[in-house]
Amino acid sequence: MEQSPALSGEELAALRERYRLERERRVRPDGVRQYLGADAEFGYYAADPYAGEPAEREPVRDRVDVAVVGGGFGGILAGARLRQKGVRRVRVIEKGGDFGGTWYWNRYPGIHCDIEAHVYLPMLDETGYVPEWKYAPGEEIRRHAVRIAEKSDLYADALFSTAVTSLTWDDTSETWIVTTDRGDKFRATYVVTATGTLSELKLPGIPGIETYRGHTFHTSRWDYGYTGGTPDGGLTGLADKRVGVVGTGATGIQVVPKLAEDAGHLYVFQRTPSTVDVRANRRTTARDVGADRPGWATERRDNFLRIVSGEQVDQDLVADRWTSSAGLLEKLVPSFRRQGDREVFEAAYEAADAAKMNEIRARVDETVTDPETAEKLKPWYRYACKRPTFSDLYLQAFNRDNVTLVDTADTHGIERMTERGVVVGDTEYELDCLIFATGFSVGVSGVHSGRLPVTGRGGVRLQDAWRAHGPRTLHGFTSNGFPNLIQLGGTQSASSVNYTHVLDEHAVHAAALISAAEARGAVVEPSREAEDAWLAVCAQDAPDHEWFHAECTPGYYNAEGRGRPNGPTAYPHGAAAFHDLLRRWRDESVDEVLRARAATADRKV
Template sequence: MDIAETKAKYAEEREKRLRSDGNDQYFRMAENFEEYLDDPYVEIEQRETKSDHVDVAFVGGGYAGLVTGARLAELGVTSYRVIEKGGDFGGTWYWNRYPGAMCDTASMIYMPLLEETGHMPREKYARAPEILEHCRRIATQYDLYDKALFHTRVTELRWLEESQVWQVKTDRGDAFTAQFVVVGTGPLHVPKLPGIPGLDTFNGHSFHTSRWDYSYTGGDAEGALMEGLTDKRVALIGTGATAVQCVPHLSAACKKIYVCQRTPSSVDVRSNESMNADWYSEKTNEPGWQKTWMENFTKNMSGASDGVDLVQDGWTDLARRFLGKIAQLPVEERGDVVKMMEAYESSDFEKMDEIRGRVDEVVSDVETAEKLKAWYRQLCKRPCFHDDYLQSFNNASTVLLDTDGKGVERITEGGIVVNGIEYPVDCIIYATGFEIGTELIDRAGFEMIGREELSLSDYWKNGMRTLHGISVHNFPNAFRVQPTQAANFIANVPHNIVESAKTIAMIINHVRASGFQTIEATKEAEDDWQELLSGSMQMLADPSCTPGYYNNEGQPLPDNAVGYVGHPEGAMAYFKFIDGWREAGDFEGMSVS
């Protein structure tokens, strides 16, 4: 197809999937389906409530809490407490234990603190059990376990002006204080359900992929055959990154697996391979090697590469193509924005045409292959990479129920209805992802009250406001670990985390070492940072993309989403800036008392 025809096809497929209800099409589990949130992995243990004082309280026990805790420990801060709703450290990797789960960016840049822990990933793309194991390794090495409150949710963070500390309240009766609080709950941690009529009427078994029920399916997170499904008819709703990874395992185990598809994912080659110890040793023999690798990946993804690609994967392939086309332009045209956009568009069309061509090469049934093709730009949705997903549709057990953009019509007591046909099933598995684009207070589950009883939700009612994505005026001694208003680098979120964690640890150490009690972003500095960000492109993809969480389900952004951006010059510009800012040591733009 030529570019004009491809664009028309993209627009046609997008139009089929547009919905006026946007994010409201999903059900919030906490409101009506709390049973889907139960922890199937670790039993809740009784403990005494906490009413003491710590130097630092951290909300969230995933990578953010682990890396920040490690950096603080390296600086001598030991009075540290993590509040985590799961039963162990790990965050995303505590909950996501579905069969086939693995990271989709290379282990060398995805797994933090490899250099500090001395761990060599077993494969280029680490599997979930190894990542969870690594999270526990970090927690053990930095003595974080006795500083954690598991199966505990924060209900309120409140600044106590008189004593100049934060009060932390939880759902288990804790009411302790902390000089500093840090929030690192992650962008994707609240699972959601599709708003399908009849969802609550199904009489069979059902669960969300973030709470995989191995007691029903059999098997385990290591990939053992799920013998409990050999006589079962199963419906999997959702075909995003999670489904791409678990479908091959369901295909091998189920009597019949119905894969319910509203929008196909783009699925490129994964080419996973075992890590070679000699190669690994050679690549990691210089101090700071992991920072070098992370920055190299970010540069390649940002179009700022110096021609070296250490990772060499599907993510950087598009960037390599784009830079190759730029190099073919006459020298005088290489700074022309229009020419550069044309080169990028051409690269993307070529890439997606290859991905669609791969479907034809792999899937034997022509009709099924046609329905599995993704008709949108590669970065409109989270790109997927897998070597067994498409192959699964050649198995007799596996049936694609394509809904032509409409989604499952309804759920009955005994099955699902797609395209007017009811399919009886024994089990429904929801691979429908996590909330994003909903109100921050709803996802966090708690309110933060700063100076003069000002709530964070009120302060941000017209949009997020931060200094460097880390601190907020009117909220002293409080910090956030997250990408927004910082690098906003979504292709490899851990890069954002390690930089934020290092910055926050150095700020806290500066306050303690200097004998101060508080530190806070000034209004002037916060205003200046917002002015800088006003020249940024929105985080979410172009509205012309197929609807999804990258572009607010195809709906216009709400007025208070104006601040969900990154540094106007890109991720590497932010990382370079924040490195110089913290190393200067005076933390310009923050006031101490």
């Protein structure tokens, strides 16, 4: 932890009190219940605006080697790494109309990645592609997802506009029976779930939302038929419209500048301002990133991961606001930074935190011309309370005459909706269109939420097996009682701010497990003892971050102000160390999860 200018006792006490007061303004008694899912009467918010009605087809009744649930980067990478291992029949099942996952659904104006594209986009070395921008626009990312899928021949057996409805293990044949909402019922020797952490969109539960007569949509289902334009802007359909946008997180930060350019008038409804740091996006060349030599992308990606995981490196290859603020990520992505005297560490951490947040608040004053608006845009909380955002356009948008910031902190958000618009305090804002930039239920996949029921050996449901004591896995991937099921995700593994890197390492691991099982004629399943040992590893050095998040402003990191539960939920030493651990385990101990197949198992396709 770098030393920052020390705060006096009075300054520190005043800052803590300001953070506390601002937090209390925003905590709602209903917590996460304030949001609605896009189902039942609001199911139209989740409809696919890009593929239209799916084409009629006959239900599938065959058998594949591997069924991959989800066609985002996790599923694509799993399929690609399986192809590299020589697996023949890999079927990806995706509810969208094509590959891309988050980048298929999210095509709103201004969308870019917030991680440098040269480390965010996976398999650059293998595909020979060099991103055109330091932070790539969404369409470039989506096309890269398609590029990997095409190169890996994943389209041949894929099922699009199709949602898996159940996964059931058949003990006799030692295969998984996969059913879908299109009437499919087929068998797979292995199942890899890659349902993502940003797949269940959410809407604010505003009273009267069903009575509003204007136009509405969620940013992940952008209605260009109404707005006109493209992700690059030119939203001519909004020229005479009064437009409202709800949400000022990562999506709102990107979409507001484009709406501000084209809407007749834009109202931005904000409960909590984001930290908005410098983006400095620019076009790049192959020489800029060292792409003229083999392995450049892997080296750059590993360098970034080690920096944001708290490890020492000789050179910072990415050199952006993520890496310069890496020391403040300890409360978001646990690592081994917690060394030495805890009080000394926390004091240095808080001083560095205060210096960074003062810098971010000063940037608001320097950029926004109206002092009252600037004050509302300042984030009064600690850096790791929310995922940081980056923009050179967002704050500037509030200098326009056609943009109004509506602060809803004291009313805990929009109070109600009417036929004509929304009500905040004593004011009704009449709107022609209301756009929800309210994001997703982070970490809530279909498997973990129970929307995708998984039934293992002996008819035991995964939800039931985990109900009493929480998830039980080895390395976050496999579980006793659920043979040949490999889950990709962050539970009891390790995460990072660059999640595609994590997903690629997970995909490599999944492919290695399946390849080893095929080579030995085995089934993949850890013992209860192996699970216990892994849970002990996760628990042994688990950081105490509950107090930190309990003091944060409400958001998805702390269950909307309810704190962050402790427990063995992740590997505590960071993603870089976790990936090293997986490599050693595959070399030395993979046999511990392999058991002989039953003699009666039918292996014929």
